[in-house]
Amino acid sequence: MSLDNARVVGNRVAYQRRMARLTQEQLAAAAGIHVGTLRKIERGARGAGDGVLEALASALGIDVLRLHGDADKATRRVHHELAAISDALATYDCPDDGPVRPVPELRKASAHTVEWRLSAQYLRIARQAPVLLAELFRGMHTARGAHLAVSTHLLVDVCRSADAVAYKHGAANLSARLIEIMRWATPHAEDPLLAATVAYVRAETFFMSRAYAAGLGVLESAIDSLPVATGPSAHAARGALHMRAAVMAGRAGRADVATEHMASAHRMADGVPEGIYRGTAFGPDSVRVHDVSLCVSLGGHHLLRALDISRHWEPPETLPAERRSGFFIELARAQLWAGKPDAAFASLLTARRIAPQHTREHRWVREDAGTLRRLKRSSAESLSGFAEWCHATG
CATH class of the missing domain: 1.20.58 (Methane Monooxygenase Hydroxylase; Chain G, domain 1)
Structure with a gap:
C-alpha cells in the first residue's frame, strides 16, 4: 500500500470510528488488533491488509469498501477468489479426506456468510467460501441421517452466499454451477x-x-x-x-x-x-x-406508481443492506426514465452509501451512471467520479 493510499485509508478509518463514537482503544479491542497498530493506521504511518480492514469494518458495522482506498483492488481480489471457489466445486461429489469441524462451528461459519450476503459483503464471502465449501462437501459425504440434513442446509447456505458473489460480479457460469450443486444437495434434506x-x-x-x-x-x-x-x-x-x-x-x-x-x-x-x-x-x-x-x-405508466411509493415510503434500516440499496437502484431507473436526473443520481448515491459493493457491481448502476454522464456533460465532479468508480458504460 502506497503512502498516499495509506493516508486515505487512515483518514477513512478515523472518520468512521468517530462516527461510531468509539475510542481507538474500543475499536482496536473490537477488531482484535493492537491499539498501537490502529493509531499508526489512522495516522497513515502504515498500511492495512485485507484482513485488518475487514476486521475494522466488521467492528464498525460497515461495508469494507468504505475503508478501502482502492476499490479496484478489492474487485480484483474477489475475482481471484472466484477462481478458488470454482476449484472447490470440482470435487463436490468426491471430496478429499481433509478435516471437518464440529457442526456448531460449521453452523457459525455458515451463518456468517449469510449475514455477509444480506449486507452485501462480497469480498468477505469470497475470501472464506473456498475453504468452507470444501469442508462442507467433506461433511456431507460422510454424514448420515439427521446429520446429513443439517450438513445439506449448511452447504446450501454457503453455496447461496458464494452464488451472490458470482452473480453480482457477472460470473454467470460459476453462478449456474453453484445453483446446480444446491439442487443436487437439496433432496438429502427432505x-x-x-x-x-x-x-x-x-x-x-x-x-x-x-x-x-x-x-x-x-x-x-x-x-x-x-x-x-x-x-x-x-x-x-x-x-x-x-x-x-x-x-x-x-x-x-x-x-x-x-x-x-x-x-x-x-x-x-x-x-x-x-x-x-x-x-x-x-x-x-x-x-x-x-x-x-x-x-x-x-415500465410505462407503472413508473408513476414506483415514484408515488418513494414519495411516501423508503425501506427502513432494519431491512438488509442489499435489499435497501436495491430499492434505490430501482428507484433511480424510474426517476431517470421520468426525466429526473438529479433525483436519480441522488438515489444512486444513497444506494452506494448503504451497500457499496452491491451498487458498484450492479449492471443497471453502470448503465444509468453512463446515461447521467451523457445527459449532464458539464455536471459536477461528483457525477464523473461516481461514473468512474462504478465503471459506467457509455
Whole structure:
C-alpha cells in the first residue's frame, strides 16, 4: 500500500470510528488488533491488509469498501477468489479426506456468510467460501441421517452466499454451477422449504439470460409444489416465490400475471413480521421493495406508481443492506426514465452509501451512471467520479 493510499485509508478509518463514537482503544479491542497498530493506521504511518480492514469494518458495522482506498483492488481480489471457489466445486461429489469441524462451528461459519450476503459483503464471502465449501462437501459425504440434513442446509447456505458473489460480479457460469450443486444437495434434506429457497435462487439464471417466461414457469411450479403454509417460515417461503414470480412476469411483459403474484405476496406478508426466513428477507417491507421493482420492470405508466411509493415510503434500516440499496437502484431507473436526473443520481448515491459493493457491481448502476454522464456533460465532479468508480458504460 502506497503512502498516499495509506493516508486515505487512515483518514477513512478515523472518520468512521468517530462516527461510531468509539475510542481507538474500543475499536482496536473490537477488531482484535493492537491499539498501537490502529493509531499508526489512522495516522497513515502504515498500511492495512485485507484482513485488518475487514476486521475494522466488521467492528464498525460497515461495508469494507468504505475503508478501502482502492476499490479496484478489492474487485480484483474477489475475482481471484472466484477462481478458488470454482476449484472447490470440482470435487463436490468426491471430496478429499481433509478435516471437518464440529457442526456448531460449521453452523457459525455458515451463518456468517449469510449475514455477509444480506449486507452485501462480497469480498468477505469470497475470501472464506473456498475453504468452507470444501469442508462442507467433506461433511456431507460422510454424514448420515439427521446429520446429513443439517450438513445439506449448511452447504446450501454457503453455496447461496458464494452464488451472490458470482452473480453480482457477472460470473454467470460459476453462478449456474453453484445453483446446480444446491439442487443436487437439496433432496438429502427432505425439506420442501429448502427446495423453495433453491427455486427462489435459481430464478437468477433466468433473469441473467432474460429467459423470463421459462423462469416464471419454474417459479410457479415451485409454488405449486409447496405444502399448505402452516407457519411463518412456510408463509415466507411461499410469499418470497410469489414476489419473485411477480417481477419475473413483469420482465416477461405479463402485467396481469405479475399483479396476481404480487397480490399473493402481499397476502402472505400480512401473516408474518418482516424478518429473515431461511436466508431470505420477507415481510411487508420486502414486498413493497419488490413492488417498486415490478413497476420498473413493467415500465410505462407503472413508473408513476414506483415514484408515488418513494414519495411516501423508503425501506427502513432494519431491512438488509442489499435489499435497501436495491430499492434505490430501482428507484433511480424510474426517476431517470421520468426525466429526473438529479433525483436519480441522488438515489444512486444513497444506494452506494448503504451497500457499496452491491451498487458498484450492479449492471443497471453502470448503465444509468453512463446515461447521467451523457445527459449532464458539464455536471459536477461528483457525477464523473461516481461514473468512474462504478465503471459506467457509455
